[in-house]
Amino acid sequence: MNETTQLDVALIVQAVGTLGMFGAIWLVQLAHYPLQIHVDRDQFIDYQQAHMHRITYVVGPLMLAEAAAAAWLLFLPMPEPGVLLAWIGMGLVLLLWGSTLVLQVPCHWKLERGWDEPAYRRLVATNWVRTVGWTARGVVACWMLLL
Numbered sequence: 001m002n003e004t005t006q007l008d009v010a011l012i013v014q015a016v017g018t019l020g021m022f023g024a025i026w027l028v029q030l031a032h033y034p035l036q037i038h039v040d041r042d043q044f045i046d047y048q049q050a051h052m053h054r055i056t057y058v059v060g061p062l063m064l065a066e067a068a069a070a071a072w073l074l075f076l077p078m079p080e081p082g083v084l085l086a087w088i089g090m091g092l093v094l095l096l097w098g099s100t101l102v103l104q105v106p107c108h109w110k111l112e113r114g115w116d117e118p119a120y121r122r123l124v125a126t127n128w129v130r131t132v133g134w135t136a137r138g139v140v141a142c143w144m145l146l147l
Contacts, residue, residue, distance in 0.1 A: 003076060003077060006072075006076055007073075007076045007077075007078055010069045010072045010073050010076060011069075011073070011141075011144055011145055012145075013065050013066075013068070013069040013072075014065075014066060014069035014070055014073065014089070014141050014144070015141045015142065015144075015145055016062075016065065017062045017063065017064075017065035017066030017067075017069060018066050018134065018137045018138055018140075018141040019138055019141065019142075020062040020066075021059065021062050021063060021066060021134045021137070022134045022135060022137070022138040024058060024059055024062065025127075025130050025131050025134045026131060026134075026135075028055075028127070029124075029127055029128070029130075029131045032051075033123065033124050033127065034124070036048075036111075036120065037120070039115075041114075041115050044111075044114060044115045045112065045113070045114055048108070048111045048112050049112055052108055052112065063096075063097070066093065066137070067093050067097065070086070070089050070090045070093045071090065071093075073086040073089070073090075073144075074086050074087065074090060078144075078147060079147055081147075082144060082147045085140050085143060085144050085147075086144070088140055089137060089140045089141065089144070092133055092136055092137045092140065093137070095129070095133055096129075096130055096133045096134065096137070099126065099129045099130055099133065100130065103122075103126040103129065104123060104126060104127060104130065106119075107119045107120070107122050107123035107126070108123065111123070
């Protein structure tokens with residue numbers, strides 16, 4: 001595969017992963033998380049465990065594809081401002097993965113043991129980091145497609 005084809009493939013994979021996560025995170029932030037407060041407390045543990053299991057099948061492949069493509073783009077030649085955008089994009093990926101692992105996953109783990117109001121509020125509040133981050137990644141990914 002020549003460098004031009006590699007660049008095209010990497011840009012498309014990045015766009016698919018990023019825009020998929022852009023849609024998923026906004027849906028979660030504006031609909032899914034706010035609705036958790038209405039889940040019957042007697043069924044909350046089952047609900048939360050099912051959420052964690054099912055959401056992984058949606059976001060796992062998208063996040064992995066996005067991260068792989070973002071890293072791949074760092075090694076491909078491209079016109080300016082593509083190089084700068086690739087580094088910004090990778091920085092955002094690191095921010096998003098870090099936020100997920102350090103801020104949101106611990107909240108989900110607490111919620112898997114039962115309803116916990118402070119963990120829920122922290123989850124909703126800190127998830128704005130990811131919502132804004134994937135929005136910025138969406139801008140970067142689309143801009144890079146236009147180069």
